[in-house]
Each structure stands twice: as structure tokens, then as C-alpha cells.
Amino acid sequence: MGNDLTEKDGALLEVRNLKKYFDTPRGPLQAVDDVSFSIERGQTLGIVGESGCGKSTLGRTILRLHEATSGEILFEGENILGYNAKRLKKLRTEMQIIFQDPYSSLNPRMTVSQAIAAPLILQGLYRKSDRAGIEARVGELMDLVGLARRFVNSYPHELDGGRRQRIGIARALSLKPKFIVCDEPVSALDVSIQAQVLNLMQDLQAELGLTYMFITHDLSVVKHISDNIVVMYLGQVVERTRPNALFEHPLHPYTKALLSAIPIPDPDVKQEKLILKGEISSPVNMGTVCRFVGRCPNCTEACRTWEYREIEAEPGHFVSCRLYGAQYPDHRKTREEFV
Amino acid sequence: MNPKTSPATSRARTPFEQSLKQFLKNKMAVAGLVTVLLLFGVALATIVVDLATDNAFYNNHIIEQDLMHRLAKPSMKHLFGCDEFGRDLFLRILWGTKYSLFIGIGAIILSLLLGAPFGMIAGYYGGRIDNLIMRFMDIILAVPFMLLAMAIVAALGTSTPNLLIALSVSGIARFARIARASVMTVKDNEFVEAARAIGAGDAEILLKYILPNALSPNLVQVSLGVGNSILMVAGLSYLGLGVQPPHPEWGTILTSAKIYMRDAWHISVFPGAFLVVAVIAFNLFGDGLRDALDPKLKK
Amino acid sequence: MSHILEIKGLRVAFHTDDGTVHALNGVDLELGDGETLGLVGETGAGKTTLAKSVMRLIPSPQGVIEAGKILFEGRDILRINISEMRGIRGNRISMIFQDPMSALNPVITIGDQIAEVIRVHQKVSQKEARERALVMLGTVGISADRAGDYPHQFSGGMKQRVVIAIALACNPTLLIADEPTTALDVTIQAQVLEMMANLKKKSGTATILITHDLGIVAQMCESVAILYAGEIVESGTVHDIFKKTLHPYTEGLLAAIPKINENVTRLQPIDGLMPDPTTLSEGCAFHERCTYATDVCRTKRPTLEMAGGRHKVRCFHPIAKGSASHGK
Numbered sequence: 001m002g003n004d005l006t007e008k009d010g011a012l013l014e015v016r017n018l019k020k021y022f023d024t025p026r027g028p029l030q031a032v033d034d035v036s037f038s039i040e041r042g043q044t045l046g047i048v049g050e051s052g053c054g055k056s057t058l059g060r061t062i063l064r065l066h067e068a069t070s071g072e073i074l075f076e077g078e079n080i081l082g083y084n085a086k087r088l089k090k091l092r093t094e095m096q097i098i099f100q101d102p103y104s105s106l107n108p109r110m111t112v113s114q115a116i117a118a119p120l121i122l123q124g125l126y127r128k129s130d131r132a133g134i135e136a137r138v139g140e141l142m143d144l145v146g147l148a149r150r151f152v153n154s155y156p157h158e159l160d161g162g163r164r165q166r167i168g169i170a171r172a173l174s175l176k177p178k179f180i181v182c183d184e185p186v187s188a189l190d191v192s193i194q195a196q197v198l199n200l201m202q203d204l205q206a207e208l209g210l211t212y213m214f215i216t217h218d219l220s221v222v223k224h225i226s227d228n229i230v231v232m233y234l235g236q237v238v239e240r241t242r243p244n245a246l247f248e249h250p251l252h253p254y255t256k257a258l259l260s261a262i263p264i265p266d267p268d269v270k271q272e273k274l275i276l277k278g279e280i281s282s283p284v285n286m287g288t289v290c291r292f293v294g295r296c297p298n299c300t301e302a303c304r305t306w307e308y309r310e311i312e313a314e315p316g317h318f319v320s321c322r323l324y325g326a327q328y329p330d331h332r333k334t335r336e337e338f339v
Numbered sequence: 340m341n342p343k344t345s346p347a348t349s350r351a352r353t354p355f356e357q358s359l360k361q362f363l364k365n366k367m368a369v370a371g372l373v374t375v376l377l378l379f380g381v382a383l384a385t386i387v388v389d390l391a392t393d394n395a396f397y398n399n400h401i402i403e404q405d406l407m408h409r410l411a412k413p414s415m416k417h418l419f420g421c422d423e424f425g426r427d428l429f430l431r432i433l434w435g436t437k438y439s440l441f442i443g444i445g446a447i448i449l450s451l452l453l454g455a456p457f458g459m460i461a462g463y464y465g466g467r468i469d470n471l472i473m474r475f476m477d478i479i480l481a482v483p484f485m486l487l488a489m490a491i492v493a494a495l496g497t498s499t500p501n502l503l504i505a506l507s508v509s510g511i512a513r514f515a516r517i518a519r520a521s522v523m524t525v526k527d528n529e530f531v532e533a534a535r536a537i538g539a540g541d542a543e544i545l546l547k548y549i550l551p552n553a554l555s556p557n558l559v560q561v562s563l564g565v566g567n568s569i570l571m572v573a574g575l576s577y578l579g580l581g582v583q584p585p586h587p588e589w590g591t592i593l594t595s596a597k598i599y600m601r602d603a604w605h606i607s608v609f610p611g612a613f614l615v616v617a618v619i620a621f622n623l624f625g626d627g628l629r630d631a632l633d634p635k636l637k638k
Numbered sequence: 639m640s641h642i643l644e645i646k647g648l649r650v651a652f653h654t655d656d657g658t659v660h661a662l663n664g665v666d667l668e669l670g671d672g673e674t675l676g677l678v679g680e681t682g683a684g685k686t687t688l689a690k691s692v693m694r695l696i697p698s699p700q701g702v703i704e705a706g707k708i709l710f711e712g713r714d715i716l717r718i719n720i721s722e723m724r725g726i727r728g729n730r731i732s733m734i735f736q737d738p739m740s741a742l743n744p745v746i747t748i749g750d751q752i753a754e755v756i757r758v759h760q761k762v763s764q765k766e767a768r769e770r771a772l773v774m775l776g777t778v779g780i781s782a783d784r785a786g787d788y789p790h791q792f793s794g795g796m797k798q799r800v801v802i803a804i805a806l807a808c809n810p811t812l813l814i815a816d817e818p819t820t821a822l823d824v825t826i827q828a829q830v831l832e833m834m835a836n837l838k839k840k841s842g843t844a845t846i847l848i849t850h851d852l853g854i855v856a857q858m859c860e861s862v863a864i865l866y867a868g869e870i871v872e873s874g875t876v877h878d879i880f881k882k883t884l885h886p887y888t889e890g891l892l893a894a895i896p897k898i899n900e901n902v903t904r905l906q907p908i909d910g911l912m913p914d915p916t917t918l919s920e921g922c923a924f925h926e927r928c929t930y931a932t933d934v935c936r937t938k939r940p941t942l943e944m945a946g947g948r949h950k951v952r953c954f955h956p957i958a959k960g961s962a963s964h965g966k
Binding site: 191192195202219220223224257258259261262264265266268273276280 | 680794796825827828829832850853854855857890891892896897898902903904907
């Protein structure tokens with residue numbers, strides 16, 4: 001995702017300085033704070049972080065399910081924040097979302113067929129009276145996501161999590177979108193079903209040329225499915241780069257802690273655990289400084305006043321940490337002074 | 340959180356069928372329902388008779404006085420005895436059913452139809468609209484139910500439409516509250532967001548996604564409120580502000596009953612008993628409905 | 639090694655209107671003194687039912703323990719009376735539930751909740767109980783001045799620490815932890831697991847750690863039991879399970895998880911779903927999803943057989959050492 005290429009060719013989606021703040025009695029909740037990245041057509045961007053990092057809010061803001069506070073969201077070059085209601089409705093045929101919870105993301109009173117057909121009717125692609133046409137299209141979509149046709153009149157509560165999630169995917173695909181925000185689509189599923197659904201999503205991407213923004217807290221899931229990864233903490237992007245670079249030499253102290261915290265399913269591998277002190281707080285009234293201050297094992301006094309910004313520490317590897325600041329041209333050398 | 344759903348089995352299918360099954364298991368609720376249906380049957384039968392005989396039966400047996408049998412005790416000829424005008428009490432009570440039932444239910448339905456939409460809009464939009472609507476409802480709720488009804492009847496007169504208005508006003512606020520709360524619970528579900536993401540507008544979301552899922556608390560309130568409503572009708576009639584004599588509304592019968600309580604216990608006891616049975620039946624039905632629709636009790 | 643817990647042939651069923659759910663179909667399990675056993679299974683396998691059976695918290699009348707023995711320190715706790723069992727719960731055997739949000743009473747301070755369990759089982763004064771509660775708080779890394787706070791004032795990770803403090807307050811011999819970190823963030827999970835490992839070192843409490851996360855099992859447990867459709871299909875030391883995998887289901891699970899320390903382009907899922915617990919099929923419970931299944935697997939049920947050391951497997955065709963991986 002080298003910056004040098006994206007500006008020219010037109011990435012499918014480009015996010016610039018996006019902010020989403022919520023008003024709370026204690027001050028503004030800076031859920032998404034000055035986030036920028038872009039995604040090329042046909043690629044997958046993984047967004048990783050824990051509670052309160054803003055990844056879900058980010059996904060929804062990009063889809064305009066939340067209204068952004070400031071910034072730009074460029075879809076195929078056009079800023080969608082300026083769209084009126086009519087244009088926005090049309091946009092829904094190009095940008096879709098798959099939700100995390102297979103239990104609450106489906107209307108309990110709609111059958112599988114009704115749920116998948118709803119977008120088709122709403123967007124006027126099929127008339128409600130065109131039963132044959134709708135049935136055919138719904139059947140097509142069910143086949144595409146591997147959902148047996150015999151479930152066409154079932155209700156969500158009769159099906160297990162994996163099948164429900166397939167309904168959600170079919171629904172998202174029904175309008176033939178180009179871009180799909182996947183908000184923790186497999187987190188609520190059992191391990192063996194997770195693998196089924198992840199493989200399905202990869203296959204669909206290849207077959208339909210989809211572009212994904214894959215949001216998850218599980219770094220191991222995002223590793224093999226992403227072309228680029230963004231790590232977030234309390235509303236800010238702390239690191240972004242390609243998966244290999246991220247996993248082989250993570251730069252941000254938070255990323256390192258996150259990686260070391262994942263238990264490896266091999267009893268012979270003894271993990272070096274970087275246990276963080278303290279709790280994950282909430283990004284309320286935090287200003288523009290580094291939000292990892294206080295929990296960071298490498299934190300210094302100067303960090304508390306450092307103006308938060310992104311640094312390209314290595315080509316294509318961006319990190320927002322004072323340790324990699326411009327005043328340290330060869331970051332590898334000077335890092336040893338602090339570690 | 341993670342209900343153990345067995346893979347694609349179709350036992351009870353639609354949510355409606357599931358609730359029905361649950362309801363039928365509750366013996367008390369079913370008893371309530373049966374009683375309610377019986378009462379409806381009686382009310383309808385009396386209406387049919389009146390229509391068929393062009394009110395002749397009504398005039399002869401309900402209104403026509405027969406002072407020979409004044410205050411007669413219950414006997415084979417007069418099952419519940421006679422009132423102070425010699426009219427058969429049993430028939431009077433049967434003919435009184437329709438007032439309690441239809442005015443009682445009518446008032447509640449009116450409250451629902453007027454109050455719920457406001458509550459839904461308040462719950463869905465939140466913010467200032469919510470504030471505006473709910474503070475207005477608070478004002479209504481601040482006035483005691485009965486006094487408000489009495490004041491309205493006193494001002495407008497005692498016709499049936501006025502009675503309905505008087506009884507429904509307070510109910511509007513209660514239904515607005517419940518509708519608002521149920522909308523707010525459903526609104527946060529992801530499937531509502533999903534609807535927005537596929538391009539659904541506010542009206543579509545409210546009517547097709549939120550309403551069907553927010554219906555239950557409102558339905559329960561209807562069935563529980565009917566009991567209270569029936570008592571209200573009787574209460575107003577008892578005070579002379581409701582159905583006027585000689586029409587045999589249960590409360591109206593009770594007005595005169597109090598004077599003769601010592602000599603003619605039957606005039607108070609029987610209408611009173613019917614009132615009690617009707618209210619309990621609706622309450623049992625309402626309880627059963629709530630239990631059947633409560634998702635937490637579903638297993 | 640002496641076994642602190644032995645489960646033999648446990649069968650538990652639930653009678654519902656939609657049919658009888660056969661939750662556990664003959665579970666055999668052993669836990670050594672001071673050992674941590676990882677109980678692995680997916681949704682519907684019966685993990686929580688198993689945990690609750692040991693605590694005798696199965697709801698009746700729907701839930702019935704149809705057969706089997708649970709020997710705790712040599713005594714069959716399924717046969718003792720209820721008041722004796724109450725004396726054991728929270729005291730000799732403790733349980734941690736999955737969701738810390740709902741495990742704590744919202745209207746009682748956390749200090750009081752810890753003190754209560756001490757007072758009930760150890761018959762000490764309120765003052766003494768409170769003092770011990772403060773000590774427990776320190777052990778789980780919460781400062782004593784928070785003893786007067788209510789659960790809602792704590793984050794998820796800290797609530798789980800309180801739950802652990804309550805569970806360990808009376809120094810139980812056996813701890814059952816039902817997915818104790820599933821609801822927590824990864825870095826918080828690491829904190830809590832670290833704390834649990836330290837506590838275990840100090841107190842030597844035997845633990846059954848119920849989880850679906852094989853990573854946690856590999857890092858925290860000495861022995862493992864894999865639960866599938868109400869039966870143990872494989873059990874043994876953590877090395878046996880991960881390095882000398884015998885059962886196709888275990889093999890499938892290991893192939894299906896994305897591993898951070900490996901480069902994988904495509905995961906290997908296990909096709910199909912766990913069988914419907916209301917209909918017990920004949921034959922092996924896993925045969926429909928198993929790529930190695932043969933005729934015998936469809937008609938006869940395998941039994942749990944020894945396979946060297948503590949390694950046991952329930953399969954007619956256990957995977958031979960060094961054989962090809964999960965085929966297509």
C-alpha cells in the first residue's frame with residue numbers, strides 16, 4: 001500500500017483525516033480520531049484493535065451509518081460525505097456491510113428468503129410482485145454462499161450461527177456491491193465454522209472482485225486474509241503496513257504487546273509475554289497526544305506532550321510513535337537506547 | 340448470548356406459533372381466554388337478539404317495570420332475583436355485558452391507536468422530539484385517571500363517544516410510554532442498522548422492522564388494561580357519569596343496589612361478581628400473553 | 639498420581655418440549671492433584687453441562703443425571719445430599735463462569751461479595767471475613783481501597799478478577815473455569831491468564847479450564863480432553879494432543895485455526911456441523927464429518943481406548959503417527 005501509488009491510480013476507497021466524535025456529558029468521545037488510509041480495488045484491509053479502539057465505529061462511519069464529524073471519505077474518487085439522501089441510497093448498492101452477531105443482525109420475523117430479497121425490493125431491482133424473479137435471484141445467492149436451498153423459508157432462530165452468518169453475507173451480496181465492510185464476521189462462530197466462513201469470503205472475493213475492509217480483534221484471523229493491516233488503539237491508528245512486516249517486526253509497543261498476548265496453539269513454543277499494565281480506557285476528552293501513554297512499557301515523559309502523527313519508519317511501514325520520530329533518522333539504532 | 344440452536348429443525352415454526360404453544364401451556368391463561376370468549380359470546384348474543392326483535396325483547400324484559408316482583412329474591416323463575424323495579428336481574432346483567440366489554444375494550448384500543456404512534460416516534464428519533472412528546476405525556480399522567488375522566492364527562496356529557504374519549508385520554512400516555520420503551524429496545528439491534536445499510540428509510544424501518552418486533556409489550560398492556568378499563572366504565576356509571584339508567588350497565592345497576600343492600604343483597608352481589616370475573620379473566624389472559632411473548636422465558 | 643476428580647460414564651439429558659437433549663453421553667475424565675486440564679469443545683459439545691454436573695447445578699426437573707459417577711477426593715458427590723454439596727461448592731470446588739458481567743451481584747460491593755463466601759464456609763466473624771477478603775483482592779491485583787466499590791464501576795477484566803477472587807477465597811482443591819477469558823480483550827486476557835498461572839503456582843489448585851481456544855490450552859494446561867457431542871473423543875497430556883494427534887476431530891480443529899506463527903493461505907475447515915443432540919445416531923458421533931470414516935464407523939460406536947501413557951482416543955481409525963494430514 002505504498003503511498004506513492006494510491007493517489008494516482010484511484011484506490012477504490014480512500015479515507016482522509018476522518019473523525020467521528022460523540023457528545024457525552026464528560027466531553028467528546030473521540031471514537032475515530034484523524035484516521036487516514038486507502039484500499040485498492042480487490043484487496044483486503046484488516047483493521048485490528050481491542051474494545052474502544054473505534055474499529056466498528058470506523059466501519060459504520062465509512063458506510064454513513066454514523067455521520068462523520070469531519071474528514072473525507074472518497075469512494076471511487078468522490079467524497080461521499082457530500083451525498084444527499086437519494087444519492088446515498090444509490091450508494092448502498094455499491095458499499096455494504098456484514099455484521100458480527102449472527103443472532104441480532106437478522107430480523108427475527110423475516111424468513112431467509114425475505115431477508116435476502118429485502119435489499120432487492122428496496123432498491124427497486126425487483127418488484128414485490130415478481131415472485132419468480134425474486135425466487136431465482138435468492139436461490140442464486142443462497143447457492144453462492146453455500147446455504148442449502150431447503151432453508152429458504154426458515155426463520156433465523158431455527159438455524160445455527162454459521163448458517164445465519166451466510167444469510168448476512170448473501171444479503172450483503174445481493175446488491176452486487178464493490179466494497180464490503182466486514183465487522184468481525186466470524187468472531188461469534190465456532191472454530192470449525194469460522195474456517196468455513198473465512199474460506200467462503202476469500203472465494204467470493206476472488207470470484208466477484210470484491211474489496212473488503214475486515215474488522216477484527218483477532219490478529220491471527222487477519223493475517224492470512226489481509227493485504228494490508230491497520231492497528232488501532234483508542235480511536236487512533238498506531239501502525240499500518242503489510243501483514244508480513246507487521247508480524248515479523250512490529251514497531252509500535254502496542255502492536256508488540258498485542259501480538260505477544262495471542263496464545264500460540266503449540267505447547268513447545270514458550271511465548272515471551274509482554275503484559276501491559278492497567279486497563280483499556282475510553283477515548284473521552286483525550287486531545288491529540290498519544291493515547292497509549294501510561295500503559296506503554298517504553299513511555300517517557302516527553303511522550304506525554306508529543307504531538308501525535310504518523311511516521312514512515314520503513315518504506316510502506318507507518319507507525320505513530322515518538323520513538324520513530326523524524327529526529328531519529330535511523331530508528332533501529334536509537335530504539336536500543338530506550339529498550 | 341449463545342443459544343444452543345439445533346441445526347435447522349422445524350419444531351414450532353413462526354414466532355407466532357411458538358408463542359401460541361407457550362400460551363396454551365398455561366392453564367390459567369387459557370381459562371381466562373375461555374371466559375373472555377364466553378363474555379364476548381354473551382354480548383354478541385344480546386346484540387343479535389335486540390336486532391332480531393327490533394328491541395322488543397329489550398323493552399319488555401329489561402326496561403319494562405314489574406312492581407309485583409319488586410326486590411324478589413333469586414328463585415327458579417328469576418335466577419338472580421329482581422331489582423327495585425321488578426326487572427329480572429339475570430337478563431339485565433347479561434344485557435349489560437356489551438357495555439362493559441365494548442366500551443372497556445374500545446377505550447383501550449383508542450388509547451393504543453393514539454398513544455403508540457407518538458411513543459414510537461419519540462423512541463425512534465430521540466432528542467428534542469422525544470422530550471417534547473414525553474413531557475406532554477407526563478402532563479397527562481400527572482392528573483389522576485379517574486378525576487380526569489370525570490372532568491371530561493362532566494364537561495362533554497354522558498354519551499358513549501364522550502365516555503370513550505374520557506376513558507382513553509389517560510391511557511394515551513401509558514401506551515406512549517410503553518411503545519417508546521419497546522421501540523428503544525428494538526432500535527439498537529443490528530438488524531435495524533442492516534436495514535439502513537440496504538437503503539431503507541425511516542418509515543420502512545419503523546413499520547417493517549421495528550413495529551413487528553416491538554409489538555408484544557403493547558399487546559400485553561392492552562389485555563391488562565382492559566380489566567382496568569372495565570372497572571372504570573363501571574365506576575363512572577356507578578357515579579352517574581357513565582351509562583345512564585335504565586340501561587343495564589353493571590355499574591349502573593350497582594348505583595341503586597347500594598340503597599337496597601340490606602334487604603336485597605342479590606342486586607349488589609351478582610353484578611359485582613360478573614365484574615370481578617370479567618376483570619380477572621382479562622388479567623389472567625394478559626398475564627398469559629405476557630409470559631408467552633416474553634423472549635426471556637422462551638427456551 | 640492421585641486423582642482429585644474422576645468422572646466415569648456420566649450421562650446427562652434435558653427433557654424439553656422439543657425432545658430430549660442428550661447433552662452428555664458417557665463422559666470419562668480424570669484430573670490429577672494440582673493439574674490443569676483443558677476441556678476443549680465447540681458450542682453444543684456439552685462443556686458447560688459437564689462443569690455444572692460437577693457442581694450439581696443442573697436445573698431440574700428438565701435436567702437429569704441419568705448415569706455415572708463423579709468421584710471427588712474418592713467420594714461420589716452425585717450420591718451425597720444437597721446440604722453437604724452446598725458445603726462443598728465455593729469451598730472445596732469453585733466455579734468461574736464465562737460472563738463476568740452477570741456473575742456478580744450488582745447491588746453488593748465486591749468486598750462484601752468476597753467476604754460472604756468466606757463467612758459462609760469458614761465460619762469466621764464478619765470482621766475476620768472482611769480482612770481475608772482484602773487479602774484476596776490483593777492476590778488478584780486489585781487495590782484494597784476498591785473493596786467498597788460496586789461491580790459496575792469495574793471494567794470487564796477487573797470484574798473477572800473479582801470473580802476469581804470469590805472462587806479462590808476459600809482455597810478450593812478444584813477450580814472449574816468456564817471460558818473465563820472469552821469475553822475479554824486479548825491484552826486483558828493475557829493479564830488475567832498470567833494472574834491465574836501465578837495463583838496456580840502458589841496454591842496448587844487443580845483446575846479444569848474450559849475453552850474453545852487451543853492457544854490457551856497449549857500455554858496453560860498440562861492435560862487436555864476434547865469433548866464432541868457429549869463424549870470425550872480424545873484425552874491425554876498437552877503434548878499427546880498437539881503433537882501426537884490421534885482423533886480426526888482434533889486434527890480437524892488444529893487445521894482449522896489460523897495460526898499466527900505459521901504462513902497459511904487457506905484454512906482447512908471441518909465440513910458440516912455437530913450432530914443434533916436430540917437424536918442420537920448409531921455409530922460414531924463424528925462419522926458424518928470425518929474423512930476417514932468407513933462402514934464400521936457408521937454402525938458401531940467406538941469406545942475410549944488407551945493409546946500409550948495417559949493418551950486415550952475414541953476412534954476405530956486413530957491417525958497413525960506421521961500420516962498425511964486431513965485429506966480432502
